[in-house]
Amino acid sequence: MSFLCIFKFVKLIIMTTQEVANRLVDLCRQEKHPQAQEELYHTDIISIEDEKSGAPITKGMDAIRAKTVVWDESVVEIHSAFVSDPIVAGNHFAVTMENDITFNDKGRIQIKEICVYEVQQGKIVREQFFYNM
Numbered sequence: 001m002s003f004l005c006i007f008k009f010v011k012l013i014i015m016t017t018q019e020v021a022n023r024l025v026d027l028c029r030q031e032k033h034p035q036a037q038e039e040l041y042h043t044d045i046i047s048i049e050d051e052k053s054g055a056p057i058t059k060g061m062d063a064i065r066a067k068t069v070v071w072d073e074s075v076v077e078i079h080s081a082f083v084s085d086p087i088v089a090g091n092h093f094a095v096t097m098e099n100d101i102t103f104n105d106k107g108r109i110q111i112k113e114i115c116v117y118e119v120q121q122g123k124i125v126r127e128q129f130f131y132n133m
Contacts, residue, residue, distance in 0.1 A: 014121055014122035015122040016122075017088050017090070017091050017092070017093055017119045018086075018088050018093075019122075020040055020093070020117075020119050020122060020123075020124060021086035021088055021093040021095070021117070021119075022086065023036070023039065023040060024036050024040055024086070024095075024117070024124070025083050025084075025085065025086055025095060027039070027040075028081075028083045028095075028097070029081075029083050031078070031081065033068065034065075034068060037061070037064055037065070037068065040123065040124050041061060041064065041123060041124050042120070042123035042124060042125045043060065043061050044059070044060060044061075044125065045058075045059070045060065045061060045064055045124060045125060045126070045127070046058070046059050046125065046126045046127075047059075047063075047064055047067070047126075047127050047128075048126075048127070048128040048129070049129050050113070050129055050130050050131050050132075052132070053133070073104075074103050074104050074105065075101055075102070075103060075104075076102040076103060076104055077101070077102045078099065078100070078101050079100040079101065079102065079108070080098075080099070080100040081097070081098070081099050081100075082096075082097065082098040082099075083095055083096075083097050084096040084097070091118060091119050091120065092116060092117065092118050092119070093116075093117050093119070094114055094115060094116045094117070095114075095115050096112070096113065096114055096115070097111075097112075097113050097115060098110070098111070098112050098113075099111045106133070109133055111131055111132075111133055112131065112132070113129050113130060113131030114129070114130045114131070115127060115128070115129050115130075116128045116129075116130075
């Protein structure tokens, strides 16, 4: 008696850097930042704010979630937000963001920043922001 075994191989689909970049931009334009983080960030993400901000380097999704809560609680109103199309080079991409925001402690501020991301195996593993406030 012989047995015929059929194995199904499920192809793991890993997003390209361009696909990750496009998805991040799409979600950011809809102001769905927490969803973008959950979908696209690696669990060991490293986030670096502009050095002039004095903010510490953030490591890991739990710390990213906490940082997002602090940010959300500091915002009174977002008057406008713009995210550029991404520029991709290898496993990195960059976007510019322009925001007009009123904060609890700083009042109304216009922020222009460059955001640089590194992608490994379809997930963002590092983000770094350059801006003036």
